[in-house]
Every structure is written in structure tokens, then in C-alpha cells.
Amino acid sequence: MAGVEEALLGALQGVESIPSSQAWATENGFENSVVEGVVRSLHGFGYVEAELVKKVRYVLTAEGKNYTMRGSPEVQVFEAVPAEGIAMADLKGKLDALVYDVGFKTAMKNKWIQNTKGTVSRKVEDVKDEVRNLLTGIQDGNAPEGNVVNDLKKRKLIETRNDTWFSLKKGPNYAPKRVKPETDLTRELLQSGEWLKREFKPYNFNALGQPTEGGHLHPLLKVRTQFRNIFLEMGFEEMPTNNFVESSFWNFDALFQPQQHPARDSHDTFFLKAPARTVELPEDYLERVKKTHEEGGYGSIGYGYDWKRDEAEKNLLRTHTTAVSSRMLYKLAQDGFKPKRYFSIDRVFRNEAVDRTHLAEFHQIEGLVCDRGLTLGDLIGVLNEFFARLGIKKLRFKPAYNPYTEPSMEIFSYHEGLKKWVEVGNSGMFRPEMLQPMGLPEDVSVIAWGLSLERPTMIMYGIDNIRDLFGHKVDLRLIKSNPICRLGMK
């Protein structure tokens, strides 16, 4: 290739044009197809200007070639007829069958011979073999003219051939030697200094770059990280939530949730066959919890029912991380009260029907502040601070009911897209009937709130089926192609 290219550019240097690339290829002993490839490439880069030329040419068929040597069949027939004439059968025997057939008819048509009752005789003295001359001429490259061509084609003595080639001139970028543009700056180019002399191929800025190769973190956990950071920045300490199995005692009873409460029904909670029960519970605390449920105390009238240890011992998969909060607050009371801010983000379980937005397990985000003399105003203030960090500025609060908080508030934020208030979380102050039996000082209050991790994540990433995000039917493309989570940057 390189040799052809160089020879062709060299050949053009001294001349105005090369009329036929094909002829040039033949003259210089190159394959025509190779030359054509080089011409196209040089044309593309403007080294040459190539014009495609199409031409029709005639070649002899095998039969036609034969007649250039032996003469046309009509002449062969004529010459086989002696002056005295010849019997038809004898004439036939002297000649090739094809020659006889074609030649006899044509000689008769030309009125060179005649047939008198089976005897063939000459009608003229002498004939000229024009067909042979024409064929010889065509063979030598002369273009036949007019009707002759059609006659010869009809007699299948010649055929047409379409020839194409390029006629070549110097192009606008002509140079006697081609300089190929570089696609990249390589070490070799740098070290040789060639980079200064070389041309660089234009880059296709419309194409995407090469995909990166690293792994990816899951979007749900990216959002978790941001929530964790927000809590940490606000001075909250993380609670140990790595205990999915919990007793009804810590999950419900310690929270002053009565034993007949609907949430303690088997169609809301996963109870366990193994391990079925918790046998080790803090006995004196348990007594205080029992008494508070049954007859109250600490200013409460209680629920007035028979509290059963059996119910409290039943194991379950925790229905909220508040089970951990109750353990932490109890521990805080035992270790000696100090102001605390706690948070956790972890899995909770509900034995509820699953659909596009609900699973039997999800992540609960929980925050709480435990201090002397906290007020509902403090809760509203903390919630405003927390949600402002999520970029949510407009909050309002609706009275609600929750068995272990009083007062309780549902948190609503104004959704600009939906043009309405939507619930974003739940909050409240833990009841004295929950805190006092733990042994916390009387003036200590706890303000707390919770929300799910999945819902904000789904809204943030525009996911409408939770299974695309969470579980084995996950959409891996979604995990790989989601943007960073900017929560907490506002």
C-alpha cells in the first residue's frame, strides 16, 4: 500500500494528470484494486482529486476469436465450393457443423453461392471477408461503428464490458509524500519530538468517552451516608442497632404500648418460632413496667389490664428502631443521666402486604434528644434544623397519635412539584410512663422523630418501584448510573 501511494503521488508530481488509474496500475505492475483503494484514501484527505470515469468496451467471444484466425464461416463455406460446384452433402462433410450451418445461410443471403437441385456452385468470383476484418480490428482496440456492433453482438461474436477507472489530478492538499495524522499523543511522539511536526486527527466531540471501570456504591446507602453525616454534624451519637431479633418487652412494653395494641397483632409483626422467647429481662425494671401498664404511677392512671410476662417474652423482628432507643435510654438511666443526642438508621420489619412502595423490611431513620426540660418547641426547632439540611424549608405539624409519644406530631413539608403538603415523618415526646420506669430523672424529656430511608431515596432518584432499588430484582443499571447524593450540602 505504502509503495503504491508513494509511487502514485510521485507520478503526479511531474504531470498535470493521470487519465486512467487503471492504465497506470497496469503500466507500473500494481493490482488495480489496490491502486483504487489508495486513490480513494488520498482523495478523502485531499491529496488527489479523483474523478470516476466509466467506459464501454468490446471484446471478442471465443467464437469471434476463432474467426479471426480461420475466417468468417460464410467465407469458409465460399472457399470450400470449387468452381465446378459441389454436391450439398459433400460440402457439408468438408466443414465443421457450426461453420456449415451459419456460413451456408450467410453465404446464400450474401448471394455468393447458389443451390441448384442439390449442387452448390459459386455465384461470384471472389469475396472479401469483412467480418474477419471487423473482428480483427476490435481485437486490436478499434471501436466498431454503428450497426455493425449490433450484428456482431447478435451473432455472439463480441460482448460488451464496462470499464471504470479514476482520472487523477493533484488535490488541494497535494504533497509528494503523505503525512498521516496522529490519533493520539503517544510516548513515542513525545520522546522523538515528532509531535511538533505531526498533524492530529480531529476528535469526534459528539461521541461519549470510554466508560469507567471501578465499582459502585448503592444509591440507598449513599443517601444513608448523607443522613448519617447530617446527624453527626448536628452532634448526634449513633446507636448500636445490629440486633434484628428483639423481645416484645423492649419493642413494645418498655414503650408503654399496651399488650392488646393492634401493632402487637400477628398480622403486623413477625413473631419468631426460633428463638421464641427472651428469658432474660431486667427484673426490677420489668416490675415497674408491669405496674405502670396495670395501674399507672408517675402521674398516670395506667391502662388497667392484667399485664402478662408471657406476652413480653415473645420474640419478634423489631418493628422499629425505637426498640433500640428504649434499651439505650434504660442504659443511660442506669449509667447516670447525661444529656444525649442519639440517632440510628437501620432495618425494621413489618408483617404487612408488600407493593410497589412497601416491603416487609425497610430502613428507619430515627433521631432523639434526651435532656432536662425539653419542650415541644425544641422538637419543632430541631426538626426545622434537620429538615433544612435536607433542603426542606417549609414544615408544618399535625397532631397525631402514637402510643409512646405525647404530644405527637406528624411532620408535613410543602412539595413544590405536587403543590401540596406531604407527610415526611413522625415525631413526638416520649411519654413519662415510658421514661420514668427506666429511672430517668423526672424533669428529663425525650424528643424524637423518625422517617423511612427508602421514601426520600425513591423521590430523589425518581424510582417508582421499590424492588428496582432494594432486593434481588434490582436494576443494576440504576445502581451504576445514579448521581451522587447531595443531601446535607445545602
Place this chain on the structure above:
Amino acid sequence: MCCICAADEEFDELCFEFGIELDDVTTEKEVMRKEKHVEEEASADEEVIYKIDVPANRYDLLCLEGLAMALRVFLLKDPIPTFRVADVAKSSLQKMVVKPETSQIRPHIVCAVLRGVTFDEARYNSFIDLQDKLHQNLCRRRTLVAIGTHDLDTLEGPFTYEALSPADIKFVPLKQTKEFNGVELMEFYKSDMKLKKFLHIIESSPVYPVIYDSKRRVLSLPPIINGAHSAISLKTKNVFIECTATDLTKAKIVLNTMVTMFSQYSSPRFEVEPVEVVTADARSTLYPDLSLRTFEVDMAYVNRTIGTSLSAKEVAKLLNKMQLQTEMQSESKIRVSAPPTRSDVLHACDIAEDVAIAYGYNNIARTVPQSHTQGKQQPLNHFTDLIRAEVAMAGFTEVVTWILCSHEENFKMVNRKDDGNTAVIVGNPRSADFEVVRSSLLPGMLKTMGSNKDAPRPLKLFEVSDIVRLDSKKDVGATNSRHLAAVYSNLNSGFEVIHGLVDRLFEVVGIRPAEFDKATGKYSEDGYYITPSQEPEYFSGRQANIIYRGSCIGSFGIVNPEVMQRFDITDPCSAVEMNVEPFLQL
């Protein structure tokens, strides 16, 4: 609806402020149209239905009567109603005598009478509807309490509450014309969609609870069905209400709710006639108990809880909006009386909440807690995040799989047998998907691979999360462990890729490979090494245990083709699972 004459938006605002939720404004025909997917214009005369969610502890808001009363008092349109127990001479009291046998099945009963009631269709429907709603929630589907209402004029006291052998109880139940005995009745209602859910409450008992009048006419067979004889109708004037129960406190709340809500249709209004209940030990009690429960409330407590500085007078005014009567004790103390409709009030904190609601949650000044605390992460979670980042940097993509799985996935599908000492087993799973708490991460990872057959190869996934195993040393009998699992799948198994990840993990936690001592044939104590293993989930000869400080903390290998097949994985794959908690404390 009649009582609330406000535009929907304004009503919605009111609901929000009061703490109930206007869920939907629709009509009965609209609901039907939606169910049948019919598109047609609503006609103007359709009765509008307001669907409202109320707090679960406010039984008084379960019917329109109570809801309207609460909102009208809240808006200062009506005074707080005062419910009275009629003054009836002891001799003319209706009497209910409890037989000792009832203690075997349903020991408590409380009763009351509403006199001079005027029903119309709407009031009657609301009366029935309230019973259904109470039965559903507070009565825990009739297990704790069951309500029976009767036309008193068809009956003659004194009444007896008994417990008899099912075969001995014979009566015509409500909506039937034929007489049944207790046994037949149970059989009969097994095919009744509504009632069959309640049969279990007494079915296996040798005696069934039953209420008779003095003429041995059956009022009801609680908690299943009333008798046809005493059925109430639109014409009923005098209503006898009985609540049988296993929980006396709740029975009293249910009775109080029924009588207070509907005493506004009786004459005199808000008056209830008491019934004397004589228990088996001959103690006599009058029901209902409509006495007010009083709380001495300190203003300092209220203000300290809400974050306000309200005077006792202001607080009293706010509480009146919430149907709570007040009496000034001093500048700093008021006596608050909760009416029988407000059984949710247990403590002064409930009163403080009512003050806050009436004051307006959104009018409370925002403050922030002042004490200084330090942010702190759980070391295990902090460490987990660092490891997750390292594994992702090593080219693996994170997944979050479910902790609950089927028993088969956790065991059989990975060639493991349940020895009964490993996994936490759910007692009441809704479906096979929630039978077991995973005792390893691998099945979830393999499930994810099987569900992502079309994802481009190589597939490299990981998860760092908790598994749970039975542990008798823990108070609850089970313990979480933080595990790491990673899988690789391609045209080839990628065993060396997974092996490389294991080495990289040890590298990032700063643990070097153990030295092998040829003389003793042992590895040094400080590092890690891998040793050929025989784990059933992996392919024989292409698997290893990971040994760190002398104990096995995990294993890796080419996944056993049988296991792959069960998870519908078509390309070869390798996996690793290991406990990362040993690296936390180095």
C-alpha cells in the same frame, strides 16, 4: 353531610389543626364508578362522603355524632356536653345477675339503658356502624369486648349472664327464623363470611356465654350473635346495651362510648339510665360509670412541656375547646376533668398535648435544645463504610438484598441442612419469602445474579450487611454478625478474581499473609492463610477456608454448579463470604 358547613378546603385546614385527616371527599356513586371503571358525570344530588382518619385512641371520634361534637366544641360553637346518669330508685333499676360459670369463658359484663331514643335511618346506621368499628379496634375483633344492643320493650328483667353447655342453649338468632342450639349455630356460621372470624373465641370452650331475660328469652350469645327476639329497629325507643368482656377496663370504655355518643338522641338528652350488675360474689355495681376523671395540672408542667408561657386562665380556655372541663385551683394549678368520652387521657402529658393542639402546633415558638453533645459513629458502622468503599474501588458494585428469605433459599438451595441451631425462624410468615432470617449473605447474592442474567459481564457484586444466627448467650437468643459477600460471574469462573479480593481485603485492614514454617508444618499466628475446604455450596477442589488468628472467618470458591442451577445462574461464578467483625479491633 349535615353538620359541617364549611368549604372542603377550610374543612381540610380544620382537620389538620385538630389532628384528624381528611382522606377523601367523594360520593357513594363515585366510589362505585371507580370500582367499575365507569366514566360518567356526577349528578348534583349525590350525597357527599367525607372519609376521615382519626387517631387510634380517640374512640369518641369513630362516629359522626362524636366527631361533629368534638369539632363544634373545638370551634366554640357548642358548649361541652355533660353526660348524666339518671337518678333511678334502686327498686326500679334493671338488673343483670352474673353466674359464676361465666368466669370460665368471658367473666365480665357491663350494661346501660338509653330511654326515649328517636332513631331515623341515618342515626340507626351510625349506631350499628359505631358498634362495628369498636368491635374492630378497641374490642380486638370481639376478643376483648363484644357489644349487644336490644329493644328493651321486648324484654323483661332481671337478666342473667350465664355460661352453659352449647347444646343447652337454644334460640332463634338475629336475621334467622329457625331455632338453633349452640352446637348447630357454630356449624351454621362457619360459612358466614362476617361471623366465622369470631367463632374461635368460644368454640373450643365447654360452656358458651349467654344472656337471658326473666322469661328465659336469649338476648345474645356473645361474642357471636344476638337473639332475633330483642332486635332493635327504627321504631325502638328504649335500648338495652350490654358489653361482655375478658377485659373489664375496655368493657367500661366501650359502654361509655356507646352511651355518650347516642345519649344525644335519648330523652332527656345526654342522660343514661344505669343498670345494676350483680357479680357472682354478690357484689353490686351500677353501670355506666360516667364520672369525670380529674387531674391536678401544674401550669409549670404544661408550659415546660410545650414551650409556652400561658397563664392558668389561658390554659383553661384552650382545654375547654378540647372538651376538658377545668377548675382553677390557684394561679399555677388547675383541676382538669376528662369526660367519659376521653378515655385517651391517662396522664398530664395528654392534657399538655390538648393544650398544644388548641394553642396550635404551628403557633409554638421554635427553640433549640441548648446542651452540648458530640457526634459519634458506631465503630462497626464506621468500619463497614470504609470496607464498602474499598470493595467498590476494587471494581465491585453494591447491592442491598433482603434479610428475610425462604427456608429453602437459606438452606437447601445452597446445599445446606438446617440443623435447628442456626437460623432465626419466623413463626407467622405471610408467604414463603419471609420464613427465615438469613444466616448468610450468599443466597441473596446468588438470587440477584439469577435475576440479572442480561447484565453485561463480568458481573461483580458485593454487599456488606448483617446476618443473624441463633445464640443462646444473648438475652434474646440470637445475634447479628456483619458479613461481607462478593460474587463474580463471567465466561470463566473468576476464582482468582475472588481470591484477589480476599487478599486485597486483608491488605486494606493491614494483615499480612501468615508465614508457613516448614519444620512444624504450621502457619504463624499473626497473619492469614487459606486452606482447601469442603463447603457444600462450592465446587470441590476450587474452594478454600479463610483462616485468621487460628479460626475460620469465611470461605470462597467456585459456586457449585448444582447450586448455580437452582438459582438459575447460567455463567460460571465464584463467591466469597466472610465475617468482617474480627477486623474491627486490631
